[in-house]
Amino acid sequence: MTNPDPDPSKPDLLLLSMQGFQMYEQGRYDEARDIFAKLTLQDPAEGYYRTALGATCLAVDALDEALIHFDEALRLDAADTAALINRGEVHLRLGNIMQAAKDFARVVALDPEQKDPLTERARLLAVATLQSAEEAQLESVGGGSKG
CATH class of the missing domain: 1.25.40.10 (Tetratricopeptide repeat domain)
Structure with a gap:
């Protein structure tokens, strides 16, 4: 080499x-x-x-x-949206839901006019991540049973 x-x-x-x-x-x-x-x-x-x-x-x-x-x-x-969305995905896979959501939200905030194609992906991942966090919280409060 x-x-x-x-x-x-x-x-x-x-x-x-x-x-x-x-x-x-x-x-x-x-x-x-x-x-x-x-x-x-x-x-x-x-x-x-x-x-x-x-x-x-x-x-x-x-x-x-x-x-x-x-x-x-x-x-x-700090404004590298590809790095942010990918880091968010890593956090998501590692179970760091809030860190993932922050990265996805930052991507969306960096592109208010939605010119970057990654923004829509980040927006969808942010929504899914927050829904997962809410569901996990409800399950922990409700003892894992769904209503």
Whole structure:
């Protein structure tokens, strides 16, 4: 294995990123993960690479690792809606319902005109998440029986 290029050009990074995205789209998650991991080392200030790396981890159920990458992507860009919605999905799968709802609500708040296609997905997930939380609360209060 060679060391990462100490001064990669932006076109080279873009080309590698596109290759990683293609691997992801083809379900070749391990290869995509390797590419995005390399990109995060070559350009640690680019949040997209962290978001993409988190998405590859999410795709293979490496939820704790995905959470780390989405958190880092959001540290780099707090308005990264892809990182927010994906982190919300990780929280949902980990049972962290309120954290998931907050992430989904943040996506919706960042796009009041609903121009980003992720906003509708976030809105639907937020509603479903809150319904699940309400149902869980009712079940715990009612002893698990439904009326």
